[in-house]
Amino acid sequence: MTAADGTPAERAHVLATAARAGDRRALARLLTGVENHTRTAELALRALYPDAAASHLVGITGPPGAGKSTLVAALIAELRGRGRTVAVVAVDPSSPITGGALLGDRVRMQSYAADDGVFIRSMASRGHAGGLSSTSAAAASVLAASGFDYVLLETVGTGQSEVEVAAAADTTVVLEAPEMGDEVQAIKAGLLEVADIVVVNKGDRPGAQRTAAQLRAMLTPSAAETHADSADGPAPSPRRGPQPRHPEILVTTAATGDGVPALLDAVIRHREEGVDGVTRVARRGRAAAQLRALVAERTWARLDDPAHQALVDQVVDEVAAHTLDPYAAADRLLAALHP
Ligand SMILES: Nc1nc2c(ncn2[C@@H]2O[C@H](COP(=O)(O)OP(=O)(O)O)[C@@H](O)[C@H]2O)c(=O)[nH]1
Ligand SMILES: [Mg+2]
Known part of the structure; x- marks a missing residue:
């Protein structure tokens, strides 16, 4: 068969x-x-x-053109050099705004076509019924279960769903290029919040070390702040669970591979240190997000059944006419599924 x-x-x-x-x-x-x-x-x-469960899922995100695909290609080379297998899901934006080349092109240049230890898959970022994050999480699960030691998820950090994809990984790497305006780009996109590791790429460009220093100053709590908190702030509230980690900040030159071994070491360290805390929290978050998307998708699949069509149409009409509020409408639809 x-x-x-x-x-x-x-x-x-x-x-x-x-x-x-x-x-x-x-x-x-x-x-x-x-x-x-x-x-x-x-x-x-x-x-x-x-x-x-055994595979290490690594999200790689950042602004278009920061060098994500180049870095992924460099990480593939480093992982293969260490005898590890790697699969990549590259979420390519459907719009051509990115200045970057497609990952497939970059990797083809390095000719992994005959290497069974490397698998690359590109995925459009639009048109996923259950949402991009549930589709890419499912794709990552398939690749992980197929025995790849590492699964890398490259997404452009421009939209909420793309950021969610990367943030749901075991380890999230946020890429930054040396200052291209007066502000560090990732801050605008709110990307730094999801970073386990921040990478300033294009280390060969002037300003890379300065950008890294700025990020360290921003992301590492200073002694002065700690002192001020205890001196006149309200008593710090007791924290529950593992303390948030401060992201490590590294500089790479993906184009030459400089700094890439150190980045991979940091990725591995993040997982090892986090096995009982951070990784479990990340995996739980991913599981919850995936479940939410699935439940919504399946609920709608059931409501799309012809048996409910008349009710759905009627409720949509009433909401549009403001004779029914959307909350009551949602309750009415859910009630129809559980009479
Ligand atoms: N100077 C320099 N250019 C780089 C480096 N890494 C990537 N680039 C270039 O930056 C551009 C965008 O790279 P790409 O990997 O496609 O970025 P992505 O959009 O983030 O995936 C390409 O022209 C790369 O050759 C680097 O370390 N140094
Ligand atoms: Mg890219």
Whole structure:
């Protein structure tokens, strides 16, 4: 039997088994199924899910043109040099505003085509029924379960959903280029909040070290602040759970590979130090986000059933006419599902 025959359950079993064994065509097919929300992909993902825990999921985000794709290519080289396998999901924006080249082009230049330890998948950032973050999380799960030691998720840090994708990784790396205006770019996008590691790339450009110093000054609590807090601020409230970490700030030159081994060391350190705290929190956040998206998607799938069509149409009309408020409308729709 081939993956094209049989029931969805049978096809899913064939695909999951082949993906686990490293069959790239099966993997590619499975990822297409994940993007299209097919029943077969869902069943395969369910079979693969328990195997995904060992992989290290690393999000890489930052403004367009900061060098994310170049850095991903450099990280692939570094990981392969250390004998580790790596899969990449690159979320390419559908709009051509980015000045950067597609990751696939960069990696093709380095010819990993024949290397089974590298797998690259590009994904459009628009048009995902269940949301970009649930689709890319599912894709990352498939790749992790297929045995890749590292799964890198490259997203442009320009939209909320793209940032969420990277933020939900075990380790989130935020890229910054040396100051291109008067302000550090990542601050505008609110990206620094999600950073476990901040990388100032283009270390060969003037201003890289200065940008790194500015970021360190901003992100590292100074002794003076600590003192001021205890002197005249209100008593600090007791914190629960692990203390937030202050992101490490590194400088790389992705174009030459300078600083990339140190970055990989920091990524590994982040996970090792965080196994019981930070990583678990990140994984829980990812699980919760994925579940929220799925529940919303499945609820709508049920409401889209012809049996509910008349009610949905009526409620939409009433909300549009302001004769029913949207909150009551939502309650009425949910009640219809659980009579
Ligand atoms: N000078 C310099 N240029 C770089 C470096 N890394 C990337 N670039 C260049 O910056 C541009 C954008 O890189 P890309 O990786 O496509 O950026 P992305 O949009 O963040 O993925 C390209 O022209 C790269 O060659 C670097 O370390 N130094
Ligand atoms: Mg890119």
